Amino acid sequence: MKRVSLTQYLVEEQRLHNNIPASLRLLIEVVARACKTISHSVGKGALGDILGSADTENIQGEVQKKLDVISNEILLEANEWGGHLAAMASEEMESIHPIPNRYPMGEYMLLFDPLDGSSNIDVNVSIGTIFSVLKAPEGMTAPTEADFMQEGAKQVAAGYAVYGPQTMLVLTTGAGVNCFTLDREMGSWVLTQKNMQIPEETKEFAINMSNQRHWHPPVQRYVSEMLAGKTGPRGKDFNMRWIASMVADVHRILNRGGIFMYPADLRDPSQPGKLRLMYEANPMAFIVEQAGGAATDGRQRILDIPPTKLHQRVPVFLGSRSEVERVTSYHQE
Numbered sequence: 001m002k003r004v005s006l007t008q009y010l011v012e013e014q015r016l017h018n019n020i021p022a023s024l025r026l027l028i029e030v031v032a033r034a035c036k037t038i039s040h041s042v043g044k045g046a047l048g049d050i051l052g053s054a055d056t057e058n059i060q061g062e063v064q065k066k067l068d069v070i071s072n073e074i075l076l077e078a079n080e081w082g083g084h085l086a087a088m089a090s091e092e093m094e095s096i097h098p099i100p101n102r103y104p105m106g107e108y109m110l111l112f113d114p115l116d117g118s119s120n121i122d123v124n125v126s127i128g129t130i131f132s133v134l135k136a137p138e139g140m141t142a143p144t145e146a147d148f149m150q151e152g153a154k155q156v157a158a159g160y161a162v163y164g165p166q167t168m169l170v171l172t173t174g175a176g177v178n179c180f181t182l183d184r185e186m187g188s189w190v191l192t193q194k195n196m197q198i199p200e201e202t203k204e205f206a207i208n209m210s211n212q213r214h215w216h217p218p219v220q221r222y223v224s225e226m227l228a229g230k231t232g233p234r235g236k237d238f239n240m241r242w243i244a245s246m247v248a249d250v251h252r253i254l255n256r257g258g259i260f261m262y263p264a265d266l267r268d269p270s271q272p273g274k275l276r277l278m279y280e281a282n283p284m285a286f287i288v289e290q291a292g293g294a295a296t297d298g299r300q301r302i303l304d305i306p307p308t309k310l311h312q313r314v315p316v317f318l319g320s321r322s323e324v325e326r327v328t329s330y331h332q333e
């Protein structure tokens with residue numbers, strides 16, 4: 001089999017669809033390189049002194065793991081000097097990170113969840129990195145948080161790396177979804193799945209069931225109908241999976257279908273759900289839609305939500321189209 005590298009894929013994609021300008025290509029390659037470095041650290045585990053807590057808190061009140069902080073620094077350092085970015089924003093930083101003056105300012109803005117699935121780091125379960133790329137507004141001179149407040153539909157690229165038994169990079173630039181596997185010996189990303197499509201038929205759902213008592217009625221109804229199995233309204237048995245790393249759950253769904261849910265619940269109306277719109281829900285929604293699936297907050301398309309703040313949370317329902325449509329319709333009744 002002829003091997004196609006990430007670089008070759010990006011160059012040919014530009015030739016074919018004219019949708020990846022050179023500076024965006026550089027950006028994607030730099031992010032991919034940073035993910036390679038993170039993957040290497042992840043793989044070292046206890047041998048690399050990367051496990052355990054950093055004993056600090058991020059803006060969302062989560063205790064940071066060492067690897068949350070290390071991955072954030074790797075992404076910042078890798079992306080600062082290339083001249084392709086105007087600013088960055090991250091789960092692990094309270095405010096945006098403009099590119100320092102010593103470097104030229106580029107036309108893109110990068111958002112990331114440097115390490116997704118923090119609770120799985122110390123138990124050797126798959127974790128990942130999620131990223132989203134926006135265009136800086138025309139004529140912007142000094143980037144502010146307001147410049148980031150663009151709907152997910154405006155993303156020009158999004159992707160994630162999953163650090164599992166294999167390290168993979170899943171990428172969209174708005175013309176389908178492709179998956180690259182890291183060849184660890186060669187240090188290169190090799191195209192291994194072209195134009196991924198989420199299977200429509202599914203018998204699998206993902207939700208943190210321990211929160212059931214807090215759910216709103218539409219989610220109660222949707223899940224209980226699945227749990228009722230063959231003799232229930234759905235007429236089939238369902239299986240459940242919950243990895244507690246969004247990247248790993250989404251990666252499974254891209255490959256074999258299913259629905260992922262992190263709903264809002266009755267606990268705290270000021271915190272609609274757990275996941276963050278700008279660097280978790282939006283990039284994943286872009287990827288899922290590009291793979292033929294759907295993503296909503298229970299009422300509307302995630303990609304149409306106008307953001308109001310950087311760390312805003314949002315309920316998430318994504319995956320096989322018909323399942324997402326069903327649970328969304330229950331919210332609208």
Ligand code: AHG
Nearest residue numbers: 113115116117118119208244245246
């Ligand atoms: P992060 O580690 O980046 O803070 O994100 C964790 C998220 C997501 O990856 C996962 O789906 C969810 O938290 C798991 O939440 P529970 O611990 O409530 O299951």
Ligand code: MN
Nearest residue numbers: 062068091118
């Ligand atoms: Mn976190």
Ligand code: MN
Nearest residue numbers: 113116117280
């Ligand atoms: Mn996350």
Ligand code: MN
Nearest residue numbers: 091113115116
């Ligand atoms: Mn994270």
